[in-house]
Amino acid sequence: MTIAALLGNPNVGKTTLFNALTGSNQYVGNWPGVTVEKKEGYIDKSIKIVDLPGIYALDTYSNEEKISKNFLLNENVDVIINIVDASNLSRNLYLTMQLKQFKKPIVLILNMIDVAEFKGINIDFNKLSKELNVTVIPISASKGKGIDKVKMLLMSSNFLKHLDDNDYHFNSEQDTYEYIESILKKCITYSKKNIVTPTEKIDKIVLNKFWAYPIFLTCLYFIFKFTFSYVGQPMSDFLDSSLNDYLVPIVENLLSSSSPWFKSLIIDGVIGGVGSVVVFLPVILSLFLGISFLEDSGYMARAAFIMDKLMRKMGLSGKAFIPMIVGFGCSVPGIMSARTLESEKDRRLTALLVPLMSCNARLPVYALFASIFFPKNQTLVVFSLYILGILLAFLVGLIFKNTLFKKDEEPFVIELPEYKMPEMRSLFIHTWDKGKGFLKKAGTIIFSISVIVWFLSNFNFNGMTDINSSFLSNIGRFINPIFIPLGFGKWQNSVSLLTGLMAKEVVVGTMGVIYGGDLSQALKTAFTPLSAYSFLVFVLLYTPCVSVIATMKKEYGLKMTAFSISYQLILAWIVSFIVYNAGKLVF
Template identity: 40%
Template sequence: MENRKIRVALAGNPNVGKTTLFNTITGSRQHVGNWPGVTVEKKTGVRTYRGYEIEITDLPGTYSLTAYSMDEIVARDYIIEEKPDIVIQIVDASNLERNLYLTTQLMELETEMIIALNMCDLALERGDKLYINKMQEILAAPVVQTVASKGIGINELLDRVIEQKHDEKYHGREIGYGDLIESKVLEIEKVLLTDPELIKKYPMRWMSIRLLEGDSNVRAKIEKSAAAEAINELLASIDQEEYEAEIADKRYVAINAIFPQICTRCNVRLTKSDMIDRVLTNKYLGIPIFLALMWGAFELTFAFATPFTDMIERAFVWLAVNVSSGLEPEWLASLLGDGIIGGVGAVLTFVPNIFILFFLLSLLEGSGYLARAAFIMDRLMYKIGMHGKSFIPLLMGFGCNVPAIMATRSIEDEKDRLITLLVVPFVSCGARLPIYILLAGAFFGRQAGTVVFFMYILGIVIAVISAKLLRTTIVKGRPAPFIMEMPPYRVPTLRASVVHMWDNGAMYIKKAGTVILLGVVIIWSLASFPWGIEYGSEESYVGMLGHLFAPLLEPLGFDWRMTVALVFGLVAKEIVVASMGVLYGVGDNPEALTASLVADPSVTALSALSLMVFSLLYMPCVATLGVIKKETGSWKWTAFALAYGVAVAWMMAFLVYQGGRLLGY
């Protein structure tokens, strides 16, 4: 039976369609978790094919297998230590040359390898001619042409997996590094071979090459070995940087020799993807086009979602009226109407906006545009002291700050990473969107979409200014340079976009049924007690709580209700809206929360704007603070993120409110 089980690892550069291939093969039989000890995502899935159970592990996307990032270490450790039966390298056929660098490194790991030549359609459309047989011969591995997004070549790939498991038709090839390096490799190998434990666990030639390249992670692996001392002596006698450069150079020499034999371009011409790139990465037009597209996304999020939010709002009003009217005891009617339906309903009303925004962002990501956005912003990012790679976590922060902070692990330099991690919470996540939609919709009419767009821009601007401030004060230094590959433009598939939208949006619905529900019950309780007072009045516990904090927030234009909403919003930002739903008692009120806010004389357009600014900046939610602590391993930096956020939020909201009043608003 064991013989019918095959363990496969998917390796490849970022943006080569690895995850699409993984999804196409495994369908819904997936498990998502973390790699042991780190927060890099681990995806595994199973596919039964021709009576074989094929277990597939999606390794992190990497350009090489050095030890410069956690992704690279995780990927190669899995191949070496877990020893999968087959490693499939997904290669972007339209970017073959660059992908071959990883191939040369995988070859050294002495593993059974298959090459999936993905996105062949794009390469062929461009006029490339690929010589598959020659490629198999030179790389000594089966090569299968695939188009993962259309499911083309998948069965053939699985057939090759089964064949390769039983019939080791191909035998490994190695890159030659020249006499000088090869003699050193042999010397190190000789010493390593004195330790039987190392022989069992690692490919000796690979280990020798990595040691010559000065790989600290590999050095740590031999630290306890009896061979360690001799190896250290040997390495101390050479200039490792020089060897590292020479080894990389030899790999490129090999690639330059291989490439013309396996691919020829019969027609050099600009594809549509190249044409789009020429304009979208233009020095003058690139950033304005990026901003215009983002504005368009928010405009549409607002305009197209309105009828759907209205429908949900009406449904909740109907529900509240029918559930709570005539229900006994009175407190239960109030709990259901004012508390649960009013609070949770206020949050769920914005589900269409959230889903539309995530859908549009996934379209931009799926098309390959967001990778360009990082490229366009790189120069600006470098100027303000941030690493170019930081833009990706910042963009991810639009969805949720928690995975965005985890994504900073791909930034190698610790200082670059710390700065990015500390400023990500200023990027407006999906949880803050309901606050903007509620207040902008109530007070800014047809300009609501623009106001929401500027909230997102403000978040980015504050993040950028904070990064500059940190770089010039606490975390001094220069950001490291970065190389980023730009995938070809693709028409995003509806399925992938919907799945991405659902992954992000479902989290929001789940929160409404858990933490937000709990929050509204607590707020309702505080608004109802002590017994005998008017619900949600200033005499209630919630009123007392509001008045306790009100002096701090009064200069920002907030009344006690807003103050309470902000206090509870510390747990999760959606609770700000849910709290207002509870405190304004809209559950059994035919008029919706929007109308109640507009009718409240203590809430003006200016205080609403100030509230939006404060909510954007004031503090990461509890989950984000938790992940900051985990990633920095420091309470000091966690406390800094919290205190800095509150201080910036207070100052900005003060400027907006008091500045607006001075201008006569």
């Protein structure tokens, strides 16, 4: 089997090319020992393509660069597919020069050739191929142009043999950048000057000092509107009604002759716990589809640039905003991606703030409570929680900057890619990857906790019992006084927060098991709109799940992990207390 390593700078269309070449024949995991995504795909079962992390060079020490370098050195790579931005070759070819030194066959993919042509950049592909002594193929990955030619080349039986005859040596005494410029002078001519590109026109508005922040907030708001008003929540409501009106009666009928405890386990434990979480899959998929659209369009890099000024007030650069954006998906990769920041101070401070970003695991809790208590304002309520997390991260960062992290700030350098219309296939594949992770968690952690919660809520030392005399009720009543001043002081709610330490989705699953029957009606008797919002604020801010805690301990040690757990618990209690008690004065 032929093994091809796919490399390129960030934002050059590497993922789009990978998806176009491999289609659905992809396998996603993590590189051994680090939470950096590892993608492998196949062409016709004869060519394996390994999508390596996006990097600018191989001469520094980020995890992404180490992974790429070690893979090229230690794995049996047959060919390197190096994708570059055709409109910015002078920068992109720096990595190409470094790749040539591995003495592997290289196929140089010139992506965004349409953008280069619009800018009046005319590339002599044959001459560039001869100068670099590599195979050159121009493509437009987002439009699907040139993909078939890449496939045909990789599948050609004489392809590798031809490449093995190539000479990969260049003058190492010459600066890599001087060498690149000398080549480009021979291969590129310019037919237009002073071209104002669509990207430049858009950036005059999007990066305007008066409009930048309102536009950013508006983009986020419309993503939540799409999620909770138009697509995600309506589909979740349909699934929920289908589950309760059709599936549960069918299962009850099938189990009519079973023992009461087994029937309760299946309906109240498994369906009530797992089912009450799984119905929110459309909400999660819709939200990630929106966020992925912003990422693939090139706007998220602008968001980091926009946030730089505010981040500076916290002692961080705009680059730290990227791990926080990742944290909207999951805090684990958000904390891990803080590794890419230059200073230890930035890494630690960012890791402490990332859990305040509202991860997708909290979304089922938000969606459930917002649909019950705020049916006409679901979008606004959920949006407010995300904004609250960002504002509190800013406030906490400001406090930590002036107390725990009094050190110099780091410079901020980020590339702003060309805007492009995201490729829908790539969007859906990326979104489904997140959905599969959610379903996997539902089938493992949430299922296990639901069964445990069912057992604890139906048994005590004397055997099967009423829920009010169960193990679970005793645990809940022990910790319940902590939450009474916050407005949701019932033992059922306390226990749900406790089990939420395993995974935040379990909060809903636990409530589905404990309250049973019509969960919406049960919650209406347990909460008021004000106490419901106070509960959501606590869920937003309190100690993250065990996976996040384990990651924090692995990355930064026990002392910082204990501090993170403690400060988030205290912060969650204080803010929820303020929300509830201030709300009572107003409403």
